[in-house]
């Protein structure tokens with residue numbers, strides 16, 4: 155039987171979902187006729203043995219414009235590996251990919267495929283606090299060139315919202331852990347719609363139905379099919395255990411097991427093919443389920459399924475359909491009148507991307523209580539706690555140590571609590587990674603906009619905390635000392651947040667990032683000169699860590715701020731004798747100077763400018779390292 159998918163399209167119309175009329179002429183694909191691949195192999199270094207291991211072998215396939223291909227197979231069969239390889243992404247960690255990926259029969263480059271396609275990841279990385287329309291508008295602003303007018307961008311966005319049946323949710327937020335928004339199916343549809351704003355001709359979808367029940371899976375696939383047909387797109391989706399109705403939405407099937415192909419061709423011809431090679435489908439059976447059961451070696455108890463899978467793969471290797479497929483791929487070059495090698499998508503100007511990200515982060519930061527709201531409330535609570543525990547201190551000896559404790563608490567504990575920023579940053583990082591993989595944004599825009607957007611909030615937190623805690627505690631009562639305290643607290647918070655950004659950029663797993671940031675802050679607390687004064691801190695901790703500890707400079711800065719001026723009264727003993735804990739030339743008068751306290755901690759005065767500079771340097775260092783981590787993690 156000749157390889158045939160384009161004519162038939164398996165045109166069973168599927169469920170009669172109410173699709174919205176689409177005006178989106180911009181989506182129409184008139185340049186990609188075929189998308190194909192030949193002799194595609196992926197080899198990895200085996201995790202256990204380190205020997206080369208083939209996880210995709212000799213894969214061939216062809217999808218014509220307007221068709222929707224299902225890459226189907228049991229778990230671990232290589233669906234994601236194939237999809238990633240086709241999208242020119244890293245197929246698997248440390249993988250080597252060989253073979254040809256062709257558009258209109260001609261080999262493609264990464265840039266070419268990025269320009270022609272969009273990839274929708276399995277995990278959506280939508281920003282929970284944005285509405286549907288905002289999500290689409292930001293996707294458009296990050297992707298569309300400046301020569302596209304605002305009106306046209308709005309039109310495209312509204313068309314896509316309508317096409318995916320999301321008009322009535324246009325002003326609904328996506329949803330955060332605290333505030334419910336869209337349903338699972340609506341989120342999936344929004345994730346796909348936001349990727350279509352760039353007008354891809356080829357759409358890759360990694361398990362678009364994962365996490366959805368069968369009714370929602372069918373709904374999502376029906377929308378994709380409708381859009382793909384209407385606009386002549388090439389749609390390639392990996393899929394896991396679809397219901398019968400969802401399976402019938404696809405035009406063609408690539409069935410895989412253990413990285414090998416078991417069948418490639420029209421969905422409508424699969425049943426006949428399997429019957430012919432000796433595996434007839436029983437009546438009233440879900441065909442997708444039947445195919446998967448045939449080759450699911452995970453269910454093997456006595457080696458039977460492994461033998462059967464080998465037989466099915468060997469049958470495919472010598473099948474007539476297989477040779478027709480390779481002929482069709484080889485001829486796809488002649489069949490197409492279009493070359494896409496010069497196809498280039500215009501991108502927005504370089505300043506527009508960071509500004510758009512800044513705008514998006516701004517909306518998130520004031521709307522998403524998780525980003526700053528919870529921290530503002532927490533710091534206000536801490537300020538009231540600190541101000542009422544360390545209440546109305548006097549300039550007497552017995553208050554000196556509590557003053558120092560308050561300074562330590564204000565600096566070290568405040569920066570420790572920056573761990574509350576980890577979840578919000580990881581959400582942003584997830585969005586960034588997907589947008590970056592689709593060629594939309596770079597690490598510099600991401601790190602820079604994240605930094606800038608945090609500054610006003612952190613300054614607000616520093617000011618709020620100080621207004622409450624500083625005056626209640628009764629630190630030195632003059633404006634310049636107060637604002638110097640605010641500055642130190644602000645730098646402390648910026649450094650702590652920068653540390654979160656650095657650690658989370660390297661370790662992007664919530665619990666790991668949380669644990670490492672907490673550990674690092676614990677370390678900085680231990681060596682900042684409060685718990686163990688500098689003059690007795692052992693040389694290892696002093697020379698390896700103390701001098702790069704931002705908390706040390708904040709502690710010293712706040713100490714100087716409080717103690718560089720002023721005198722304190724010694725305790726009076728029972729016989730009217732003064733008992734002074736801090737040696738001073740004023741001891742005979744029953745007093746000592748604030749600078750005598752500083753001397754005990756080996757803290758010099760007059761170096762505040764240098765310390766501010768070093769702290770800013772540490773902040774810059776954290777941000778630069780975070781940027782480099784993202785560059786290297788590509």
Ligand SMILES: Nc1ncnc2c1ncn2[C@@H]1O[C@H](COP(=O)(O)OP(=O)(O)OP(=O)(O)O)[C@@H](O)[C@H]1O
Pocket residue numbers: 198199200201202207209227228229230231232233234235236246247394
């Ligand atoms: N370094 C490696 N060493 C050994 N096996 C590996 C390595 N990298 C990937 N694999 C294996 O390659 C196979 C293909 O993985 P892939 O994620 O493509 O499967 P999948 O069909 O998408 O699975 P799922 O449906 O569970 O997402 C898996 O069995 C995986 O364990």
